[in-house]
Amino acid sequence: MIKKKLVLSSALLLVPIAALAQEADTGSAEKPLPPVTVFSDKQAEPAKQKVTKKKSASKNANSAKTQNQSPSDLDSSIGDANGLQLDSQGVFPPSVTAQTVGGVIVSDPTLGRVSSVSREGLNILGGGAQTSFYQAADIIPSVNYESPDPFGLSNTRNINIGGKGDFHLSRNINGLPIMGIVGGADLYDLENISRLDVYRGPMPADRSLGVSNASGVIDQIILGPQAKASAFAEESFGSWNFNKTFARVDSGLLSTGTQFFISGSTASADKWTGAGDESRDNFAIGVSQRVGEDLKVDVNAVYSKFDGNPYKALTYAQTKNLSQNYGLDYDQTFNFATRANYYKFNRVSSEDYAVFANIDYRLAEGQHLVFKPYYWNNDGEQWSAAGNQIQKWRQQNDNLGGVLEYDGHFATGTDVAVGYWWQSLAPPPPPTDQRRFNITSSGELTFANWNTIANIDNFVINSPYAQVTQSLGSVTVTGGVRYMNLGAPEMRYYMTAGVPNGTLDDALSYPGLKEYADARVAARDYNEFLPNFGITKDFGGGWSTNFAYGRNFGRPDWGPQASNYISNRAAFQSKGIDLQDLVDNVRPEIADQFSAQLRYSNHGLTVVPGVFYALHDYKQVKINDPAVNNLAYYVGTGSSTEYGAELQASYNLGSQLFAFGSATLSSETFDSDTRTLSGGVPISTKGKQIPNTPRSMFKAGVTYTWYNFAFTPVVRIIGERYGDAQNLNKVAGYTAADFNFAYNIRQKAGLDEATLKFSVVNVFDKKYISQISPNDTDLSSDAQYYVGAPRTFIGTVAIKF
Numbered sequence: 158m159i160k161k162k163l164v165l166s167s168a169l170l171l172v173p174i175a176a177l178a179q180e181a182d183t184g185s186a187e188k189p190l191p192p193v194t195v196f197s198d199k200q201a202e203p204a205k206q207k208v209t210k211k212k213s214a215s216k217n218a219n220s221a222k223t224q225n226q227s228p229s230d231l232d233s234s235i236g237d238a239n240g241l242q243l244d245s246q247g248v249f250p251p252s253v254t255a256q257t258v259g260g261v262i263v264s265d266p267t268l269g270r271v272s273s274v275s276r277e278g279l280n281i282l283g284g285g286a287q288t289s290f291y292q293a294a295d296i297i298p299s300v301n302y303e304s305p306d307p308f309g310l311s312n313t314r315n316i317n318i319g320g321k322g323d324f325h326l327s328r329n330i331n332g333l334p335i336m337g338i339v340g341g342a343d344l345y346d347l348e349n350i351s352r353l354d355v356y357r358g359p360m361p362a363d364r365s366l367g368v369s370n371a372s373g374v375i376d377q378i379i380l381g382p383q384a385k386a387s388a389f390a391e392e393s394f395g396s397w398n399f400n401k402t403f404a405r406v407d408s409g410l411l412s413t414g415t416q417f418f419i420s421g422s423t424a425s426a427d428k429w430t431g432a433g434d435e436s437r438d439n440f441a442i443g444v445s446q447r448v449g450e451d452l453k454v455d456v457n458a459v460y461s462k463f464d465g466n467p468y469k470a471l472t473y474a475q476t477k478n479l480s481q482n483y484g485l486d487y488d489q490t491f492n493f494a495t496r497a498n499y500y501k502f503n504r505v506s507s508e509d510y511a512v513f514a515n516i517d518y519r520l521a522e523g524q525h526l527v528f529k530p531y532y533w534n535n536d537g538e539q540w541s542a543a544g545n546q547i548q549k550w551r552q553q554n555d556n557l558g559g560v561l562e563y564d565g566h567f568a569t570g571t572d573v574a575v576g577y578w579w580q581s582l583a584p585p586p587p588p589t590d591q592r593r594f595n596i597t598s599s600g601e602l603t604f605a606n607w608n609t610i611a612n613i614d615n616f617v618i619n620s621p622y623a624q625v626t627q628s629l630g631s632v633t634v635t636g637g638v639r640y641m642n643l644g645a646p647e648m649r650y651y652m653t654a655g656v657p658n659g660t661l662d663d664a665l666s667y668p669g670l671k672e673y674a675d676a677r678v679a680a681r682d683y684n685e686f687l688p689n690f691g692i693t694k695d696f697g698g699g700w701s702t703n704f705a706y707g708r709n710f711g712r713p714d715w716g717p718q719a720s721n722y723i724s725n726r727a728a729f730q731s732k733g734i735d736l737q738d739l740v741d742n743v744r745p746e747i748a749d750q751f752s753a754q755l756r757y758s759n760h761g762l763t764v765v766p767g768v769f770y771a772l773h774d775y776k777q778v779k780i781n782d783p784a785v786n787n788l789a790y791y792v793g794t795g796s797s798t799e800y801g802a803e804l805q806a807s808y809n810l811g812s813q814l815f816a817f818g819s820a821t822l823s824s825e826t827f828d829s830d831t832r833t834l835s836g837g838v839p840i841s842t843k844g845k846q847i848p849n850t851p852r853s854m855f856k857a858g859v860t861y862t863w864y865n866f867a868f869t870p871v872v873r874i875i876g877e878r879y880g881d882a883q884n885l886n887k888v889a890g891y892t893a894a895d896f897n898f899a900y901n902i903r904q905k906a907g908l909d910e911a912t913l914k915f916s917v918v919n920v921f922d923k924k925y926i927s928q929i930s931p932n933d934t935d936l937s938s939d940a941q942y943y944v945g946a947p948r949t950f951i952g953t954v955a956i957k958f
Contacts, residue, residue, distance in 0.1 A: 268359055268360065268361050268635050268689065268691035268703070268705045268707075269356065269357070269358045269359035269360050269689075269691065269705040269707060269750070269752050270298070270299075270356070270357040270358045270359075270705075270752050270754070270767060270769065270803065271354065271355070271356050271357075271360070272297045272298070272354075272355050272357075272805065273352050273353060273354045273355065274293050274294060274296065274297070274352065274353040274355070275352060276350075276351050276352065276380065278293065278296070278353075279293045279347045279350060279353060280347075281858075281869055281871075281897055282295060282296055282871070283309060283347040284307070284308050284309030284310075285307070285308040285309070285393055285395055285399060285401070285916065285918075285949075285951035285953075286308040286309045286310040286393075286399075286401055286424050286426070286437070287309070287346055287347040287348055287393075287401070287403070288309055288310055288342075288343045288346060288347060288424065288437060288439075289304075289309030289310070289314065289343060289347075290328075290343065290347065290350070290353055290375060290377055291304075291309075291314055291315075291316045291323075291375075292304070292309040292314075293347060293353055294316065294353055294355050294375055295856065295873070296817075296819060296856050296858075296871075297355045297357075297805075297819065298357075298803035298804070298805050298819040298820070298821045298854075299318055299319045299357055299769075299801070299803055299821045299823065299854075300316065300317070300318050300355065300357075301316070301317040301318075301851060301854060301875060302314070302315075302316050303315045303316070303317065303849075303927045303928035303929070303930075303943070304927060304928055304943070304946075305430075305468040305927060305928065305943045305944055305945065305946055306435075306468070306946060307396070307397075307429065307918040307919070307946035307947075307949035307951075308395070308399055308424075308426055308949075308951070310424060310426055310435050310437060310465075311428075311435055311465060311467070311468065312342060312463070312465065312467065312505055313467045313468040313928070313943060314928065315849075315928050315929075315930050316375075317849055317850065318355075318357055318372050318373045319357055319358070319372070319373070319769070319771070319799060319801075319823065319825070320797075320799055320823065320825035320847045320850035321371060321372035321373075321847075322372065322849070322930075323372060324369070324372070324711075324714065325369040325370070325371040325372040325711035325712070325746065326367075326369065326370075326372040326373060326374070326375065327365070327366065327367020327368070327369060327370040327372075327373070327374040327375070328367075328375055329366065329367060329374060329375070329376040329377065330344065330345070330376070330377045330379065330511075330513070331376070331377070331378060331379055331457075331513070331515065331529075332363075332364065332366065332376055332529075332560075333366070333513055333529055333531050333558070333560065334366050334367040334368065334558070334580065335511050335513060335531050335533045335556065336533065337533060337535055337554045337556060337582070338368060338369075338582070338585075338586055338712075339552060339554075339585055339586050339716075340507060340535045340537045340552035340553075340554050340585065341461075341507050341509045341533075341535040341537065341552075341554065342437065342461055342463035342507050342509065343461070344459050344461050344509060344511055345377060345379070345439075345441060345459060345461075346403060346420065346422050346439055346441070348380075348389070348391065348403050348405065348420070348422075349379060349380050349405065349418075349420055349441055350377050350378065350379060350380060351378050351379065351380035351381075352378040353375065353376070353377060353378070354374075354375070354376040354378065355373065355374075355375050355376075356370075356373050356374040356375075356376070357373045357769075358373070358705070358707065358709075358750040358751075358752045358769055358771065359689050359690075359691065359705040359706055359707025359750045359751070359752055360373075360374060360689065360707055360709075361574075361624045361635065361637055361689060362574075362622035362623060362624045362637035362638060362639040362687070362689060363562065363574045363576060363622060363624050363637070364376070365622075365639060365687065365689075365707075365709070366560070366578050366620070368580075368582070368616075368618065368643070368712050369710060369711045369712045370709045370710060370711075371709045371710060371711030371746050371747075371748045371773070372711070373709075379443065379457060381416075381418070381443055381445060381455065382407055382408065382416035382417050382418045382443050382444065382445045383407040383409065383416070383418070384409060384410045384416065385407070385409050385410075386407060386408060386409030387406075387407045387409070387909065387957055387958065388404070388405070388406045388407075388957070388958055389403075389404065389405045389406075389407075389910070389955070389956070389957040390402075390403070390404045390405075390955070390956055390957075391403040391404075391953060391954070391955040391956075392953065392954050392955075393951060393952065393953040393954075394951070394952055394953075395426075395949060395950050395951035395952060396429070396949045396950050396951070397426050397427045397428070397429045397949070398425070398426060398427045398434075399424075399425070399426040399427075399949075399951065400424065400425055400426070401422060401423070401424035401425075402422060402423055402424075403420070403421075403422040404420065404421055404422070405418055405419070405420035406418065406419050406420075413446075414446060414447040414448075415444065415445070415446050416444070416445040416446075417442065417443060417444040417445065418441075418442065418443050419441070419442050420439075420440070420441045420442075421439065421440045421441075422437075422438070422439045423436075423437070423438050423439075424436065424437045424438075425437070428466060428468060428486065429484075429946065429947060429949070430468065430469070430484050430485070430486035431484070431486065431489055432466065432469075432486040432487045432488065432489045432500035433465070433466025433487070433500045433501075433503075433504070434465065434466065435463070435464070435465030435466065436463070436464050436465065437461065437462065437463045437464075438461070438462045439459070439460065439461045439462075440459070440460045440461075441457070441458070441459040441460075442457070442458050442459075443455070443456070443457045443458075444456050444457075450519075451518060451519040451520075452516075452517070452518050452519075453515075453516075453517045454514065454515070454516050454517075455514060455515040455516075455517075456512070456513075456514045457511075457512070457513055457514070458510070458511070458512045459509075459510065459511050460509070460510045461507075461508075461509045461510070462507070462508045462509070463505070463506065463507050463508075463509075464504070464505075464506045465504065465505055465506075466487070466500050466501075466503060466504050466505075467503060467504070467505055468486065468943055469485060469486045469487050469503075470930070470941030470942055470943050471485060471926075471941070471942045471943070471944065472941075472942070473880055473886045473940070473942060475942070476888065476926055476942050479924045479925075479926075479944065480924065482944075483924050483944055483947075486500070487499065487500035487503050488500060491600040493596070493598050493600075496545060496596040496600070497542035497543070497544065497545050497546065497547060497596065498542065499596075499600070502540055502542065502547045502596070502602075503540055503541060503542065504539075504540045505537070505538075505539050505540075506537055506538050507535055507536070507537030507538075507552070508535070508536045508537065509533070509534065509535045509536075509537075510533075510534055511531065511532065511533040511534070512531070512532050513529065513530065513531035513532070514528075514529065514530055514531070515527065515529050516528045516529070516530075523565060523566035523567070524563075524564075524565045524566075525563070525564045525565070526561075526562075526563055527560075527561075527562045527563075527564060528559065528560070528561050528562075529559060529560040529561075529562070530558070530559040531556075531557075531558055531559065532555075532556065532557050532558075533554070533555075533556040534554065534555055534556075535552060535553070535554040536552075536553050537551075537552040537553075538550065538551050538552065539552060543593060543608070545595075545596065546593045546594060546595055546596070546605055547593070547594045547596060547602060548591055548592070548593055548594075548608060549591070549592050549594065550585075550588055550590070550591045551590040551591075551661065552585055553583075553585075553590075554582070554583060554584075554585065555581075555582075555583040556580060556581070556582050556583070557580070557581050558578070558579055558580030558581065558618075559578075559579055559580075560576055560577070560578045561576060561577050562574060562575065562576030562577075563575045563576065569627075570627060570628035570629070571625065571626070571627050571628075572625070572626040572627075573623070573624075573625050573626075574622075574623065574624045574625075574637075575622070575623045575624075576621070576622055576623075577619075577620070577621045577622075578618065578619075578620040578621075578622070579617075579618065579619055579620070580617070580618045581615045581616070581617050581618075582615060582616040582617075582618075583615050584613045584615075584616070584646070585613075585716065586714065586715070586716035587611065587613060587648065587715050587716035587718075587719045587720070588609050588611070588716055588719070588720060589609065589610075589611040589612070589613050589661060590609065590610070590611075590660075590661040590664075591607070591608040591609035591720075592604065592605075592606070592607050592608060592658065593605045593606050593607070593608050604657075604658035606653055606654070606656075607653035607656050607664060608653065608723075608724075609650070609653070609719075609720065609723060610650070610651040610653055610656065610661070610664045610665065610670070611648060611649065611650045611651070611719070612648075612649045612651075612665060613646050613647075613648045613649075614646030614647050614648075614680065615646060616643065616644060616645060616646055617644040618641075618642065618643055618644065619642040619644070620639055620640060620641050620642060621639070621640050622637065622638065622639035622640070623637055623638060624636070624637030624689075625637060631694060631695040631696070631697070632692065632693065632694050632695075633692070633693045633695075634691070634692050634693075635689075635690070635691045635692075636688075636689065636690040636691070637688070637689050638686055638687065638688045638689070639686075639687045640684070640685075640686055640687070641683075641684065641685045641686075641687055641710050642682055642683075642684050643682065643683040643684075643712060643745070644680070644682050645680060645681050645682070645683060645713075645715075646680055647677075647678065647679060647680040648677070648678040648715070648719065648740075649672055649676075649677050649678075650672070650673050650676035650677070650719060650723055650736070651664075651665075651670050651671060651672050651673065652670070652671045652672070652673060655669060656669070656670060673723070673726075673736075675726070675730065675735040675736060676719070676722065676723060676726075676735070676736045677736070677737070678715070678719075678736055678737055678740045679737070683712075683713070683744065683745050685708075685710055685745060685747065686708070687707070687708045687709065687710055688706075688707070688708055689705070689706065689707035689708070690705065690706050690707075691703060691704065691705035691706070692704055692705075698759060699757050699758045699759030699760075700755075700756070700757055701755075701756045702753070702754065702755045702756065703753070703754050703756075704751075704752070704753045705750075705751070705752050705753075706749070706750065706751050707749075707750050708747065708748065708749050708750070709747075709748040709750060710745055710746070710747065710748075711745055711746030711747075711748065711777070712745055713740075713743040713744055713745055713746075713777060713793065714743065714777060714791060715740050715743065717779065717789070717790070717791055718736070718739040718740055718743065718790060718791055719736060719739075719740075721739075721788060721789060721790050722735075722736045722739055722790075723736075725785075725786070725788050728785050728786045728788055729785060729788070731785075732784065732785055734785070739790055739791075742791070742792055742793055742794075743777050743791050743792070743793035744775050744777075744793045745775065746773060746774070746775050746776050746777055746793075747773070747774045747775055748771055748772070748773045748774075749771065749772045749774075750769070750770075750771045751769065751770045751771065752767060752768070752769040752770075753767060753768055753769075754766070754767035754768075755767070761808060761809030761810075762806075762807070762808045762809075763805075763806060763807045763808070764804070764805075764806045765803075765804070765805045765806065766802065766803070766804045767802065767803045767804075768800070768801070768802050768803075769799070769800065769801055769802075769803065770798075770799070770800045771798070771799040771800070771825075772796070772797075772798060772799075773795075773796060773797045773798075773799065773825075774796050775793050775794070775795075775796070776793070776794075776795030776796055776797055777791050777792070777793045777795065778791065778792060778795045778831060778882070779791050780792060780831060780833060780840055781939075782833045783838065784833060784838075785833075792831065792832070792833070794831065794832060795827065795831055795842075796827070796828040796829065797825055797826060797827050797828060797847060798824075798825070798826060798828055799823065799824070799825040800823070800824055801821060801822050801823030801824060802821070802822050802823075803819065803820070803821050804819065804820045804821075805818075805819045806818060806819075812862075813861060813862045813863065814859070814860075814861050814862075815859070815860045816857065816858065816859040816860075817857065817858055817859075818855070818856060818857025818858065819854075819855070819856050819857070820853075820854065820855045820856075821853065821854040821855075822852065822853055823850070823851075823852060823853075824846070824852060825846065825847045825850050826844050826845060826846055826847065827842040827843055827844065827845050827847070827882065828843065829842070829843050830842055830843045831882070840882065840883070841883055842882045842883060845879075845882055845883055845884045846878075846879055846884055847882070848878070848879055848880055848881055848882055848929065848940065849878050849879070849880070849929040849930075849940075850878060850879075851875050851876040851877065851878050851890065852876050852877070853874075853875075853876035853890075854873075854874065854875055854876060855872075855873075855874040856871070856872070856873045856874070857871070857872055858870060858871035858872070865900055865901040865902070865904075866898070866899070866900055866901075867898070867899040867900075867901075868896075868897075868898055869896070869897040869898075869899075870894060870895070870896050870897075870920075871894065871895045871896075871897070872892065872893070872894045872895075873892070873893050873894075874890070874891075874892045875890050875891055875892075875893075876890040877889055877890045878890075878929060880929050880940040880942060881940060886940070888926050888929065888942070889925070889926070891923060891925035891926075891945070892923065893919050893921075893923050893925065893945065894919070894920045894921060895916065895917060895918050895919065895920060896916065896917045896920050897914070897915075897916045898914065898915045898916070899912055899913070899914045899915075900912065900913040900914075906956070908956050908957060908958045909957045909958055910955065910956060910957035910958075911955070911956045911957070912953075912954075912955045912956075913952075913953070913954055914951075914952065914953040914954075914955070915950075915951070915952050915953075916950070916951040916952075916953075917948065917949070917950055917951075918946055918948065918949040918950075918951070919945065919946055919947060919948050919949065920948065921948075922947055922948040923945070924944065924945070924947075925944070925945045926942050926943070926944060926945070927943055927944060927945035927946075928941075928942070928943035929941070929942055929943075930943070
């Protein structure tokens, strides 16, 4: 049934009911403000409203120029908060011919599969809390967002891109890999983001920065300080006591050449399952300053605090009876018999702040030297059950890094980007600080023992790169390479018996502390060249095509290896396995990615079909080894083959009706059975679909505007998946629909912007499994299953003056 729905829905995308392509005319009081702003390459013939024009690659030989060009050369204030921003940080769309379609920018593919969600797309797709960039990216082909949270506020979530989860996803801000591997929450409110760029498969060297990018890159582009002074406020409320207040003030361009913005927000909601709640506070500031004609400095700082109770996962057996187990969660009242299941003992907190800058010096016309330093700090703690005890994992991360880059555009139609990325990451991962606590009959926690005491040096990354793009009339050729040097640290683990409660520093300075002789891991470097190549041909008349190749990198995960080894040393040593053996058995995953796309964009219709193929080697997967008491550990010997097809399309059916959608058919299967480290019987995985990888997905929406009203229903059809590598635990596919309504009252209120919004999540109250975690890295049968959110109502009032 799912396949039939997918075929029918895909066909609909190719006829005039598949699009959304109209720019809001914000200067006209007679016309309604549609919830999606669109920029098109050409005037859409059926449309009556104005559409921003952009030149195609064949008409502009310098198509790559705006990729790397600084705001010193271009006006950084083009557009407004409702449209595509050439933002003050000097970050531009993936292509000069990028087109916003129904809230999604379909980039003219100069290299690989790149799509972006616009400011208004974020508004519609980003959830009631407007904090989850994962949720906003869900409309993109090959992307599947999973969470039980209807608002996008919870840390209980996952995103799957082409069969891979977020462990190997680079989550960037303005092109910088600021967010950590573990710990922390979303740094920015989506109200402060102008665009979301999603790279899948091949990507340019200067856009691929991150400790891991084998799953892809999601880059949040900040909505920088605006040239016009303004104030914006938004109040949201909804089911389950949801509430969010957001406010932002822009100074406008001052006589000193200074622009800045300040924003703040607070959000909270009860869990719909009833056990616990979630809250988030956020503050952000951005300053842009010109110094003379050639120097421009942008500085951003953000603070975010999150505290919440995670949703409880189901077992596979419990998923077989969703009606009975749909609202299953942690205990709301304390019961000593099930003491570790009390919701107050299962919680996550984090306090984050980040500071980063973009210092752009123009050496000559079209020649720029750019320095981008950044710092991110997270101080958090995770509580979780460990048998009848509670484990507290202190997550204290420090990331310090920077990018130094030369950007040059030459009269020959050549663009050059040469740079160097350096970053130091203080763990975790792996965990350095885990303690266990007993639970008394009165519900109090008393210290039991340390579970993990470790001294781990910093990870250090050195990564030079170069990207060259050449325009040759209607053909654009680009190629580049990034050298990835990941310096893995020395790791030392200590015996925990008798060490008293305290901080990690207290434990490391304890006089009786002894090191495990068999649990020391030597420092080592992992090195890899990551080349890319792409060629684009513009045929005119709205037709173009491209081919791309790129190699991506996924860092090894040593954390679970160390935790499992320390807890089960005797069993591993009986097989002659020490911690160094476990760590040596994993290595970086290498993904060789290929893609080809055909693009048509004319007369209001945009259709982008494409195919992709990828080979993943040294894939890190978790197994349960029967030869070692069925203990779980990771091996890095897996390999898989991925191939499939994508379709992204849109069409403008006139001045009032627009539709948009994407479809994906894919296969990612293991190339062989998986061998164990102990030499036991291999796990039967050959030809099996990677866990949590739907073979088919279809997502689409339609916006209809009538006077000052706008109606946008969105539907998602997700095919069946498996929760295990042997494809024994099948999870049914599902269809879910959301509905968004907006009423523009700016004319009546006499404001620059005034909108009333109303949204319904899961309109038909469908019961389904949303998140399967972990996914592509787990071959065991103990995956966790999270249900999708029930029907939820959200209302919003937004004003700007």
